[in-house]
Amino acid sequence: MNINSSLEASQFGTKHQAAELIGLSPETLKKYRLKDKILIEDIHWVKLNRRTIRYNLPLLADWLANRNDPQAHQKAIEQYQRSLLSNQKRRPGRSSQSSQN
Numbered sequence: 001m002n003i004n005s006s007l008e009a010s011q012f013g014t015k016h017q018a019a020e021l022i023g024l025s026p027e028t029l030k031k032y033r034l035k036d037k038i039l040i041e042d043i044h045w046v047k048l049n050r051r052t053i054r055y056n057l058p059l060l061a062d063w064l065a066n067r068n069d070p071q072a073h074q075k076a077i078e079q080y081q082r083s084l085l086s087n088q089k090r091r092p093g094r095s096s097q098s099s100q101n
Helices: 003-011 015-022 026-034 057-065 070-083 094-100
Strands: 045-049 052-056
Touching (some): 015 052, 052 057
Antiparallel strands (some): 045 052
């Protein structure tokens, strides 16, 4: 596992880690995720399979710190989205090489 993979993996935690980090119960996290839609899928949490949810710990900490300033939290979300591999610029020539094969 390279350093980037381990950093990304450590960014996400279980419901118990997330609940402890922000001082809420796992049940409240679930309510915020499902009923109230306060926590956004693929931003604040990801579903790995039918039974496994992981929470984005840095974004949850930012959400807690900026509850009364949604614009500040939105900046953190945008920074997170820019950091995703799927949003990175592709190197020129990569796609043309694979289409020739």
